[in-house]
Amino acid sequence: MTELCFLSDRISRGLVGHDAPRWHAEIMHELADARTRALGGAEMVSAEVARP
Numbered sequence: 001m002t003e004l005c006f007l008s009d010r011i012s013r014g015l016v017g018h019d020a021p022r023w024h025a026e027i028m029h030e031l032a033d034a035r036t037r038a039l040g041g042a043e044m045v046s047a048e049v050a051r052p
Contacts, residue, residue, distance in 0.1 A: 004028070 007024050010016045 004031075
């Protein structure tokens, strides 16, 4: 995560190459997808545990 924060800062200051914003967007998309899958899995487990 820290590396993504540093990359985002460098992008905003124009200190990286022209491909960096695309890479950053792809990484953030993959991270968001992974988080959604992980949280969805946790919700399914919680619902199963809560069943009577």
